[in-house]
Every structure is written in structure tokens, then in C-alpha cells.
Amino acid sequence: MKARAPDQLSLEEMYHRTHHARTFRDSAIDKARRAEADAERGKRHEQHLCPWCYYFMRGRIAGQAFTEWTCAHCRGTFMHHNTATPRLCPACAATLEACADCCADIDLRDRRTLTKALRRRKKKP
Ligand SMILES: [Zn+2]
Numbered sequence: 001m002k003a004r005a006p007d008q009l010s011l012e013e014m015y016h017r018t019h020h021a022r023t024f025r026d027s028a029i030d031k032a033r034r035a036e037a038d039a040e041r042g043k044r045h046e047q048h049l050c051p052w053c054y055y056f057m058r059g060r061i062a063g064q065a066f067t068e069w070t071c072a073h074c075r076g077t078f079m080h081h082n083t084a085t086p087r088l089c090p091a092c093a094a095t096l097e098a099c100a101d102c103c104a105d106i107d108l109r110d111r112r113t114l115t116k117a118l119r120r121r122k123k124k125p
């Protein structure tokens, strides 16, 4: 199989490609800077999102359809306004201190247990 021959490169195409590549690069740098500073930590925690999902994944493409989904912890069923459903409900995300979208630790710390409560309980004799 042979790939379709691309259109011959024009100066106009190169101009547009350069503009897009520069925009994507600048956007990635901007997101990385904001994620590193994490100045919106409070707002991020309110939305139960880890720095990756909050600063990089917001605005991801989703189908516009109300979607029923199941929480990965309590197994409750919920409705979401589009097809990009979370994995944890807000209550479970708060209890587990986890990202509602990707289930990472909310501040990307290494974790040995699902909850602090569990860790505290295990330490007792
Ligand atoms: Zn839940």
C-alpha cells in the first residue's frame, strides 16, 4: 500500500504550519509554567483534579451527550453533561484525595494506601 501523495509544499502552507506549531509550543510552555507554579491549587482541589488533568487536559474533546457513568470507588451511578466522564464521584475523590478524572493522587504524591484514614488506622497497635 502506498500513502496518498501529499500536496506539494507551498510557502503559504509553511506559513500556516509555522503559525500552528508556534501556537501549540507556546500553549504547552504556558501550561507547564502554570502547572509548576500551581497558583490555582485551591480551585484545582475544589474541582478534584490533579495538576496534569487541571492544567493540561481541560478542554479535552468530548461528545455532547448526557452520559451515565459508574464511580470507580463507591460504584454509584451518576450523570455527566458530556461523554468525557470522570472516574470518581466528588465525594470519593475528596475522601481518597484523588483526581476525579484520572485517579492519580490529587497532588501527585507517591501513595502507599488509598486513604490517609486507612494509613492512620494501620499504625495503631
Ligand atoms: Zn464514588
Ligand SMILES: [Zn+2]
Residues within 6 Å of the ligand: 049, 050, 051, 052, 053, 054, 099, 100, 101, 102, 103, 104
Ligand atoms: Zn488527573
